[in-house]
Amino acid sequence: MPRSIEFQIEPALVAAIEQFRHNGYGGTSIKALERATGLSSGSLYNSFGDKDVIFQKALTHYNQMVVEGRIDEHLRGKPPIEGLRSLFLSLLEEPDGGSSGCLLTNSAIEFGSGDSTASINVQAGFQMQENAFLAAIKQLFPSEPHVAQNAVRMLALYQGVLVLVRSGYPVLKVRDMINHEIDRLEGIEK
Amino acid sequence: MPRSIEFQIEPALVAAIEQFRHNGYGGTSIKALERATGLSSGSLYNSFGDKDVIFQKALTHYNQMVVEGRIDEHLRGKPPIEGLRSLFLSLLEEPDGGSSGCLLTNSAIEFGSGDSTASINVQAGFQMQENAFLAAIKQLFPSEPHVAQNAVRMLALYQGVLVLVRSGYPVLKVRDMINHEIDRLEGIEK
DNA sequence: TTCATTCTAAAATGGTTGTTATAGAATGAT
DNA sequence: ATCATTCTATAACAACCATTTTAGAATGAA
Numbered sequence: 001m002p003r004s005i006e007f008q009i010e011p012a013l014v015a016a017i018e019q020f021r022h023n024g025y026g027g028t029s030i031k032a033l034e035r036a037t038g039l040s041s042g043s044l045y046n047s048f049g050d051k052d053v054i055f056q057k058a059l060t061h062y063n064q065m066v067v068e069g070r071i072d073e074h075l076r077g078k079p080p081i082e083g084l085r086s087l088f089l090s091l092l093e094e095p096d097g098g099s100s101g102c103l104l105t106n107s108a109i110e111f112g113s114g115d116s117t118a119s120i121n122v123q124a125g126f127q128m129q130e131n132a133f134l135a136a137i138k139q140l141f142p143s144e145p146h147v148a149q150n151a152v153r154m155l156a157l158y159q160g161v162l163v164l165v166r167s168g169y170p171v172l173k174v175r176d177m178i179n180h181e182i183d184r185l186e187g188i189e190k
Numbered sequence: 191m192p193r194s195i196e197f198q199i200e201p202a203l204v205a206a207i208e209q210f211r212h213n214g215y216g217g218t219s220i221k222a223l224e225r226a227t228g229l230s231s232g233s234l235y236n237s238f239g240d241k242d243v244i245f246q247k248a249l250t251h252y253n254q255m256v257v258e259g260r261i262d263e264h265l266r267g268k269p270p271i272e273g274l275r276s277l278f279l280s281l282l283e284e285p286d287g288g289s290s291g292c293l294l295t296n297s298a299i300e301f302g303s304g305d306s307t308a309s310i311n312v313q314a315g316f317q318m319q320e321n322a323f324l325a326a327i328k329q330l331f332p333s334e335p336h337v338a339q340n341a342v343r344m345l346a347l348y349q350g351v352l353v354l355v356r357s358g359y360p361v362l363k364v365r366d367m368i369n370h371e372i373d374r375l376e377g378i379e380k
Numbered sequence: 381t382t383c384a385t386t387c388t389a390a391a392a393t394g395g396t397t398g399t400t401a402t403a404g405a406a407t408g409a410t
Numbered sequence: 411a412t413c414a415t416t417c418t419a420t421a422a423c424a425a426c427c428a429t430t431t432t433a434g435a436a437t438g439a440a
Binding site for chain 4: 229230232233236237
Protein backbone atom coordinates (compact mmCIF):
# COMPACT_ATOMS: atom_id res chain seq x y z
CA MET A 1 0.00 0.00 0.00
CA PRO A 2 1.22 3.51 -0.76
CA ARG A 3 2.13 6.06 1.75
CA SER A 4 -0.99 8.05 2.63
CA ILE A 5 -1.43 11.68 1.68
CA GLU A 6 -0.21 14.00 4.41
CA PHE A 7 -1.64 17.39 3.52
CA GLN A 8 -5.29 18.23 3.08
CA ILE A 9 -6.52 19.06 -0.39
CA GLU A 10 -9.09 21.60 0.66
CA PRO A 11 -6.93 23.99 2.71
CA ALA A 12 -4.37 24.00 -0.10
CA LEU A 13 -7.11 24.87 -2.56
CA VAL A 14 -8.32 27.70 -0.34
CA ALA A 15 -4.80 29.08 -0.10
CA ALA A 16 -4.47 28.92 -3.89
CA ILE A 17 -7.80 30.73 -4.23
CA GLU A 18 -6.53 33.57 -2.05
CA GLN A 19 -3.44 33.91 -4.23
CA PHE A 20 -5.37 33.92 -7.51
CA ARG A 21 -7.93 36.31 -6.09
CA HIS A 22 -5.29 38.80 -5.08
CA ASN A 23 -2.85 38.56 -7.99
CA GLY A 24 -4.78 36.94 -10.81
CA TYR A 25 -3.77 33.87 -12.78
CA GLY A 26 -0.97 35.53 -14.74
CA GLY A 27 0.31 37.31 -11.66
CA THR A 28 0.59 34.14 -9.58
CA SER A 29 3.75 32.06 -9.96
CA ILE A 30 4.23 28.46 -8.94
CA LYS A 31 6.66 29.74 -6.33
CA ALA A 32 3.91 31.93 -4.90
CA LEU A 33 1.61 28.91 -4.79
CA GLU A 34 4.30 26.94 -2.96
CA ARG A 35 4.54 29.65 -0.33
CA ALA A 36 0.78 30.09 -0.04
CA THR A 37 -0.06 26.39 0.22
CA GLY A 38 3.02 25.29 2.12
CA LEU A 39 3.51 22.53 -0.46
CA SER A 40 6.51 21.92 -2.67
CA SER A 41 6.06 22.25 -6.41
CA GLY A 42 6.49 18.49 -6.66
CA SER A 43 3.49 17.87 -4.47
CA LEU A 44 1.51 20.48 -6.33
CA TYR A 45 2.18 18.88 -9.70
CA ASN A 46 1.58 15.41 -8.32
CA SER A 47 -1.70 15.93 -6.55
CA PHE A 48 -3.25 18.70 -8.66
CA GLY A 49 -1.61 19.00 -12.03
CA ASP A 50 -0.09 21.96 -13.82
CA LYS A 51 -0.88 25.59 -13.16
CA ASP A 52 -3.94 25.56 -15.40
CA VAL A 53 -5.44 22.60 -13.59
CA ILE A 54 -4.74 24.13 -10.20
CA PHE A 55 -6.52 27.28 -11.29
CA GLN A 56 -9.55 25.49 -12.72
CA LYS A 57 -9.93 23.45 -9.54
CA ALA A 58 -9.60 26.62 -7.49
CA LEU A 59 -12.20 28.46 -9.56
CA THR A 60 -14.61 25.53 -9.46
CA HIS A 61 -14.19 25.24 -5.72
CA TYR A 62 -14.71 28.98 -5.39
CA ASN A 63 -17.95 28.74 -7.35
CA GLN A 64 -19.24 25.98 -5.12
CA MET A 65 -18.10 27.28 -1.76
CA VAL A 66 -18.07 31.05 -2.00
CA VAL A 67 -20.43 32.04 -4.82
CA GLU A 68 -23.10 29.44 -4.19
CA GLY A 69 -22.45 29.43 -0.45
CA ARG A 70 -23.02 33.16 -0.22
CA ILE A 71 -26.29 32.89 -2.10
CA ASP A 72 -27.47 30.07 0.13
CA GLU A 73 -26.48 31.92 3.25
CA HIS A 74 -28.41 35.10 2.46
CA LEU A 75 -31.24 34.06 0.18
CA ARG A 76 -32.20 30.49 1.06
CA GLY A 77 -35.36 30.46 3.16
CA LYS A 78 -35.21 34.11 4.10
CA PRO A 79 -37.40 37.12 3.26
CA PRO A 80 -36.10 38.23 -0.14
CA ILE A 81 -35.81 41.92 0.64
CA GLU A 82 -33.55 41.58 3.64
CA GLY A 83 -31.84 38.64 1.97
CA LEU A 84 -30.89 40.75 -1.03
CA ARG A 85 -29.78 43.56 1.25
CA SER A 86 -27.45 41.41 3.30
CA LEU A 87 -26.24 39.62 0.19
CA PHE A 88 -25.14 42.86 -1.46
CA LEU A 89 -23.79 44.32 1.78
CA SER A 90 -21.73 41.19 2.40
CA LEU A 91 -19.63 42.10 -0.63
CA LEU A 92 -18.27 45.07 1.30
CA GLU A 93 -16.81 43.05 4.13
CA GLU A 94 -13.36 41.71 3.42
CA PRO A 95 -11.80 40.14 6.50
CA ASP A 96 -8.28 41.51 6.09
CA GLY A 97 -9.36 45.02 5.16
CA GLY A 98 -7.68 44.67 1.77
CA SER A 99 -9.79 44.36 -1.35
CA SER A 100 -8.96 41.26 -3.33
CA GLY A 101 -12.36 41.33 -4.95
CA CYS A 102 -14.16 38.30 -6.31
CA LEU A 103 -12.31 35.51 -8.12
CA LEU A 104 -15.25 35.15 -10.48
CA THR A 105 -15.31 38.83 -11.46
CA ASN A 106 -11.54 39.03 -11.67
CA SER A 107 -11.38 35.94 -13.88
CA ALA A 108 -14.12 37.27 -16.14
CA ILE A 109 -11.92 40.30 -16.80
CA GLU A 110 -8.62 38.45 -17.03
CA PHE A 111 -9.75 35.74 -19.45
CA GLY A 112 -12.41 37.56 -21.41
CA SER A 113 -14.70 35.64 -23.68
CA GLY A 114 -12.19 33.16 -25.06
CA ASP A 115 -13.13 29.52 -25.31
CA SER A 116 -10.88 28.67 -22.41
CA THR A 117 -12.03 26.48 -19.54
CA ALA A 118 -11.91 29.54 -17.34
CA SER A 119 -14.64 31.37 -19.21
CA ILE A 120 -16.90 28.34 -18.99
CA ASN A 121 -16.52 28.39 -15.21
CA VAL A 122 -17.14 32.13 -15.21
CA GLN A 123 -20.34 31.75 -17.18
CA ALA A 124 -21.48 29.04 -14.80
CA GLY A 125 -20.91 31.34 -11.84
CA PHE A 126 -22.80 34.21 -13.45
CA GLN A 127 -25.65 31.85 -14.24
CA MET A 128 -25.91 30.81 -10.61
CA GLN A 129 -26.12 34.42 -9.50
CA GLU A 130 -28.66 35.31 -12.16
CA ASN A 131 -30.85 32.35 -11.18
CA ALA A 132 -30.73 33.39 -7.55
CA PHE A 133 -31.85 36.91 -8.43
CA LEU A 134 -34.55 35.49 -10.67
CA ALA A 135 -35.97 33.44 -7.84
CA ALA A 136 -35.86 36.31 -5.38
CA ILE A 137 -37.67 38.68 -7.75
CA LYS A 138 -40.33 36.12 -8.59
CA GLN A 139 -40.95 35.66 -4.91
CA LEU A 140 -41.04 39.41 -4.35
CA PHE A 141 -43.17 40.43 -7.32
CA PRO A 142 -45.23 37.44 -8.44
CA SER A 143 -47.01 39.53 -11.08
CA GLU A 144 -44.00 41.42 -12.41
CA PRO A 145 -43.79 40.83 -16.17
CA HIS A 146 -40.14 41.83 -16.54
CA VAL A 147 -38.52 39.34 -14.19
CA ALA A 148 -35.73 38.47 -16.59
CA GLN A 149 -34.61 42.06 -17.14
CA ASN A 150 -34.65 42.71 -13.41
CA ALA A 151 -32.49 39.68 -12.75
CA VAL A 152 -29.92 40.78 -15.33
CA ARG A 153 -29.96 44.27 -13.82
CA MET A 154 -29.20 42.86 -10.39
CA LEU A 155 -26.45 40.68 -11.83
CA ALA A 156 -24.84 43.70 -13.47
CA LEU A 157 -25.21 45.76 -10.31
CA TYR A 158 -23.69 42.92 -8.29
CA GLN A 159 -20.68 42.65 -10.60
CA GLY A 160 -20.34 46.43 -10.70
CA VAL A 161 -20.18 46.59 -6.92
CA LEU A 162 -17.40 44.01 -7.01
CA VAL A 163 -15.45 46.12 -9.49
CA LEU A 164 -15.79 49.22 -7.33
CA VAL A 165 -14.79 47.34 -4.19
CA ARG A 166 -11.76 45.84 -5.90
CA SER A 167 -10.65 49.28 -7.12
CA GLY A 168 -10.69 50.77 -3.65
CA TYR A 169 -13.76 52.91 -4.27
CA PRO A 170 -15.15 54.27 -0.94
CA VAL A 171 -17.11 51.50 0.75
CA LEU A 172 -19.30 54.04 2.50
CA LYS A 173 -20.73 55.35 -0.76
CA VAL A 174 -21.41 51.84 -2.02
CA ARG A 175 -23.15 50.92 1.22
CA ASP A 176 -25.38 53.99 0.97
CA MET A 177 -26.21 53.12 -2.62
CA ILE A 178 -27.11 49.52 -1.77
CA ASN A 179 -29.33 50.50 1.15
CA HIS A 180 -31.08 53.11 -0.96
CA GLU A 181 -31.57 50.64 -3.78
CA ILE A 182 -33.07 48.00 -1.49
CA ASP A 183 -35.26 50.60 0.21
CA ARG A 184 -36.58 51.57 -3.19
CA LEU A 185 -37.30 47.91 -3.93
CA GLU A 186 -39.16 47.67 -0.63
CA GLY A 187 -41.19 50.75 -1.56
CA ILE A 188 -42.30 49.25 -4.86
CA GLU A 189 -43.31 46.06 -3.12
CA LYS A 190 -45.59 47.85 -0.69
CA MET B 191 19.21 70.18 -35.53
CA PRO B 192 18.10 66.65 -34.81
CA ARG B 193 16.35 64.40 -37.18
CA SER B 194 12.62 64.90 -36.76
CA ILE B 195 10.35 62.24 -35.37
CA GLU B 196 8.95 60.00 -38.09
CA PHE B 197 6.10 58.17 -36.45
CA GLN B 198 3.06 59.72 -34.85
CA ILE B 199 2.70 59.44 -31.10
CA GLU B 200 -1.06 59.20 -31.05
CA PRO B 201 -1.58 56.21 -33.38
CA ALA B 202 1.10 54.32 -31.48
CA LEU B 203 -0.68 55.09 -28.22
CA VAL B 204 -3.98 53.89 -29.68
CA ALA B 205 -2.36 50.64 -30.79
CA ALA B 206 -0.89 50.16 -27.33
CA ILE B 207 -4.32 50.79 -25.79
CA GLU B 208 -5.80 48.03 -27.93
CA GLN B 209 -3.15 45.60 -26.75
CA PHE B 210 -3.55 46.46 -23.06
CA ARG B 211 -7.31 46.37 -23.39
CA HIS B 212 -7.27 42.88 -24.85
CA ASN B 213 -4.47 41.24 -22.85
CA GLY B 214 -4.03 43.40 -19.78
CA TYR B 215 -0.79 44.94 -18.54
CA GLY B 216 0.77 41.70 -17.36
CA GLY B 217 -0.31 39.85 -20.47
CA THR B 218 1.22 42.35 -22.86
CA SER B 219 4.92 41.97 -23.66
CA ILE B 220 7.21 44.56 -25.17
CA LYS B 221 7.38 42.31 -28.21
CA ALA B 222 3.61 42.50 -28.52
CA LEU B 223 3.79 46.26 -28.27
CA GLU B 224 6.40 46.33 -31.03
CA ARG B 225 4.08 44.35 -33.29
CA ALA B 226 1.01 46.39 -32.38
CA THR B 227 2.61 49.80 -32.78
CA GLY B 228 4.95 48.93 -35.65
CA LEU B 229 7.80 50.48 -33.68
CA SER B 230 11.02 48.86 -32.53
CA SER B 231 11.62 48.52 -28.83
CA GLY B 232 14.36 51.11 -29.16
CA SER B 233 11.90 53.70 -30.38
CA LEU B 234 9.41 52.72 -27.72
CA TYR B 235 11.91 53.19 -24.91
CA ASN B 236 13.24 56.41 -26.40
CA SER B 237 10.00 58.22 -27.03
CA PHE B 238 7.79 56.80 -24.29
CA GLY B 239 9.80 55.18 -21.53
CA ASP B 240 9.61 51.76 -19.97
CA LYS B 241 6.56 49.50 -19.95
CA ASP B 242 5.03 51.21 -16.93
CA VAL B 243 5.26 54.65 -18.52
CA ILE B 244 3.79 53.35 -21.78
CA PHE B 245 0.87 51.91 -19.87
CA GLN B 246 0.21 55.03 -17.81
CA LYS B 247 0.26 57.20 -20.93
CA ALA B 248 -2.09 54.75 -22.62
CA LEU B 249 -4.50 54.71 -19.69
CA THR B 250 -4.45 58.50 -19.38
CA HIS B 251 -5.09 58.86 -23.08
CA TYR B 252 -7.89 56.32 -22.83
CA ASN B 253 -9.49 58.31 -20.03
CA GLN B 254 -9.39 61.50 -22.06
CA MET B 255 -10.35 60.13 -25.45
CA VAL B 256 -12.62 57.16 -24.82
CA VAL B 257 -14.09 57.55 -21.35
CA GLU B 258 -14.58 61.31 -21.42
CA GLY B 259 -15.23 61.30 -25.17
CA ARG B 260 -18.05 58.79 -24.82
CA ILE B 261 -19.69 60.83 -22.09
CA ASP B 262 -19.44 64.00 -24.16
CA GLU B 263 -20.80 62.27 -27.21
CA HIS B 264 -23.93 60.92 -25.56
CA LEU B 265 -24.66 63.24 -22.66
CA ARG B 266 -23.39 66.71 -23.58
CA GLY B 267 -26.32 68.93 -24.64
CA LYS B 268 -28.74 66.09 -25.20
CA PRO B 269 -31.95 65.03 -23.44
CA PRO B 270 -30.69 62.99 -20.49
CA ILE B 271 -33.01 60.01 -20.91
CA GLU B 272 -32.04 59.21 -24.46
CA GLY B 273 -28.49 60.24 -23.70
CA LEU B 274 -28.22 57.69 -20.92
CA ARG B 275 -29.83 55.06 -23.10
CA SER B 276 -27.41 55.51 -25.98
CA LEU B 277 -24.50 55.81 -23.57
CA PHE B 278 -25.23 52.43 -21.99
CA LEU B 279 -26.12 50.81 -25.30
CA SER B 280 -22.86 52.04 -26.83
CA LEU B 281 -21.00 49.69 -24.48
CA LEU B 282 -22.45 46.75 -26.40
CA GLU B 283 -20.97 47.72 -29.74
CA GLU B 284 -17.43 46.56 -30.23
CA PRO B 285 -16.26 47.15 -33.80
CA ASP B 286 -14.42 43.85 -34.30
CA GLY B 287 -17.10 41.69 -32.70
CA GLY B 288 -14.66 40.58 -30.02
CA SER B 289 -15.07 41.78 -26.47
CA SER B 290 -11.95 43.44 -25.16
CA GLY B 291 -13.98 45.32 -22.61
CA CYS B 292 -12.99 48.65 -21.12
CA LEU B 293 -9.38 49.46 -20.25
CA LEU B 294 -10.58 51.32 -17.17
CA THR B 295 -12.62 48.40 -15.85
CA ASN B 296 -9.95 45.87 -16.73
CA SER B 297 -7.25 47.94 -15.02
CA ALA B 298 -9.40 48.36 -11.92
CA ILE B 299 -9.49 44.59 -11.62
CA GLU B 300 -5.87 43.93 -12.57
CA PHE B 301 -4.28 46.49 -10.24
CA GLY B 302 -6.77 46.52 -7.40
CA SER B 303 -6.55 49.19 -4.78
CA GLY B 304 -2.78 49.38 -4.46
CA ASP B 305 -1.13 52.78 -4.35
CA SER B 306 0.18 52.34 -7.87
CA THR B 307 -0.14 55.07 -10.47
CA ALA B 308 -2.62 52.88 -12.27
CA SER B 309 -5.18 52.93 -9.48
CA ILE B 310 -5.00 56.72 -9.36
CA ASN B 311 -5.89 56.85 -13.04
CA VAL B 312 -8.66 54.32 -12.46
CA GLN B 313 -10.16 56.40 -9.69
CA ALA B 314 -10.02 59.47 -11.89
CA GLY B 315 -11.92 57.63 -14.62
CA PHE B 316 -14.60 56.41 -12.22
CA GLN B 317 -14.95 59.93 -10.89
CA MET B 318 -15.58 61.29 -14.36
CA GLN B 319 -18.31 58.74 -14.95
CA GLU B 320 -19.92 59.34 -11.58
CA ASN B 321 -19.94 63.09 -12.19
CA ALA B 322 -21.58 62.61 -15.55
CA PHE B 323 -24.34 60.48 -14.01
CA LEU B 324 -24.73 63.01 -11.23
CA ALA B 325 -25.32 65.81 -13.73
CA ALA B 326 -27.77 63.77 -15.79
CA ILE B 327 -29.84 62.79 -12.75
CA LYS B 328 -29.91 66.36 -11.43
CA GLN B 329 -31.18 67.49 -14.79
CA LEU B 330 -33.77 64.70 -14.89
CA PHE B 331 -35.06 64.91 -11.32
CA PRO B 332 -34.36 68.39 -9.98
CA SER B 333 -36.15 67.59 -6.74
CA GLU B 334 -34.74 64.11 -6.15
CA PRO B 335 -33.10 64.03 -2.72
CA HIS B 336 -30.98 60.94 -3.33
CA VAL B 337 -28.95 62.13 -6.30
CA ALA B 338 -25.69 60.80 -4.96
CA GLN B 339 -26.94 57.26 -4.39
CA ASN B 340 -28.48 57.18 -7.84
CA ALA B 341 -25.22 58.26 -9.43
CA VAL B 342 -23.28 55.53 -7.63
CA ARG B 343 -25.93 53.02 -8.68
CA MET B 344 -25.52 54.01 -12.32
CA LEU B 345 -21.74 53.84 -11.98
CA ALA B 346 -21.97 50.31 -10.59
CA LEU B 347 -24.45 49.28 -13.25
CA TYR B 348 -22.18 50.75 -15.92
CA GLN B 349 -19.15 48.84 -14.64
CA GLY B 350 -21.21 45.71 -14.26
CA VAL B 351 -22.33 45.87 -17.87
CA LEU B 352 -18.68 46.15 -18.88
CA VAL B 353 -17.84 43.03 -16.88
CA LEU B 354 -20.65 41.07 -18.50
CA VAL B 355 -19.70 42.23 -21.98
CA ARG B 356 -16.06 41.34 -21.42
CA SER B 357 -17.02 37.86 -20.24
CA GLY B 358 -19.02 37.09 -23.35
CA TYR B 359 -22.39 37.27 -21.62
CA PRO B 360 -25.21 37.44 -24.23
CA VAL B 361 -25.41 40.98 -25.55
CA LEU B 362 -29.11 40.57 -26.27
CA LYS B 363 -30.00 40.09 -22.62
CA VAL B 364 -27.93 43.09 -21.58
CA ARG B 365 -29.59 45.22 -24.26
CA ASP B 366 -33.03 44.23 -23.02
CA MET B 367 -32.04 45.02 -19.47
CA ILE B 368 -30.70 48.45 -20.39
CA ASN B 369 -33.78 49.39 -22.39
CA HIS B 370 -36.05 48.23 -19.60
CA GLU B 371 -34.04 50.16 -17.04
CA ILE B 372 -34.17 53.39 -19.06
CA ASP B 373 -37.87 52.92 -19.76
CA ARG B 374 -38.43 52.63 -16.02
CA LEU B 375 -36.44 55.83 -15.51
CA GLU B 376 -38.63 57.53 -18.09
CA GLY B 377 -41.73 56.28 -16.29
CA ILE B 378 -40.61 57.79 -12.99
CA GLU B 379 -39.86 61.08 -14.67
CA LYS B 380 -43.38 61.43 -16.10
C1' DT C 381 12.68 -6.58 4.92
C1' DT C 382 10.68 -5.32 0.64
C1' DC C 383 8.40 -2.27 -2.18
C1' DA C 384 5.23 1.02 -3.96
C1' DT C 385 4.05 5.43 -2.85
C1' DT C 386 4.36 10.36 -1.13
C1' DC C 387 6.72 13.79 0.41
C1' DT C 388 10.91 17.57 0.22
C1' DA C 389 14.71 19.77 -1.81
C1' DA C 390 17.56 20.87 -5.55
C1' DA C 391 18.96 21.09 -10.04
C1' DA C 392 18.31 21.41 -14.80
C1' DT C 393 15.67 22.75 -18.90
C1' DG C 394 14.07 25.74 -22.33
C1' DG C 395 11.56 29.60 -22.87
C1' DT C 396 10.17 34.44 -22.09
C1' DT C 397 10.52 38.57 -19.68
C1' DG C 398 12.00 43.79 -19.45
C1' DT C 399 15.80 46.43 -20.37
C1' DT C 400 20.34 48.12 -22.03
C1' DA C 401 23.86 48.32 -25.31
C1' DT C 402 25.66 48.29 -29.90
C1' DA C 403 26.21 49.18 -34.65
C1' DG C 404 24.56 51.29 -38.85
C1' DA C 405 21.62 53.79 -41.80
C1' DA C 406 18.67 57.85 -42.42
C1' DT C 407 17.59 62.55 -41.56
C1' DG C 408 17.93 67.59 -41.25
C1' DA C 409 19.96 71.78 -40.00
C1' DT C 410 24.35 74.42 -39.78
C1' DA D 411 30.73 68.04 -44.85
C1' DT D 412 29.80 67.94 -40.09
C1' DC D 413 27.13 66.58 -36.34
C1' DA D 414 23.45 65.69 -33.28
C1' DT D 415 19.59 63.12 -33.49
C1' DT D 416 16.18 59.32 -34.60
C1' DC D 417 15.26 55.35 -36.44
C1' DT D 418 15.93 49.73 -37.18
C1' DA D 419 17.91 45.56 -36.10
C1' DT D 420 20.35 42.59 -33.27
C1' DA D 421 22.56 41.00 -29.48
C1' DA D 422 23.35 40.67 -24.79
C1' DC D 423 21.84 40.65 -20.14
C1' DA D 424 20.10 38.96 -15.81
C1' DA D 425 15.89 37.56 -13.91
C1' DC D 426 11.99 34.84 -13.82
C1' DC D 427 8.76 31.55 -15.73
C1' DA D 428 6.44 26.64 -15.79
C1' DT D 429 7.77 22.20 -15.87
C1' DT D 430 10.56 17.85 -15.47
C1' DT D 431 13.91 15.29 -13.42
C1' DT D 432 16.72 13.60 -9.84
C1' DA D 433 17.97 12.01 -5.40
C1' DG D 434 16.73 10.97 -0.74
C1' DA D 435 14.00 10.50 3.22
C1' DA D 436 9.53 9.06 5.20
C1' DT D 437 5.61 6.14 5.29
C1' DG D 438 2.70 2.01 5.55
C1' DA D 439 1.17 -2.38 4.09
C1' DA D 440 2.61 -7.09 2.48
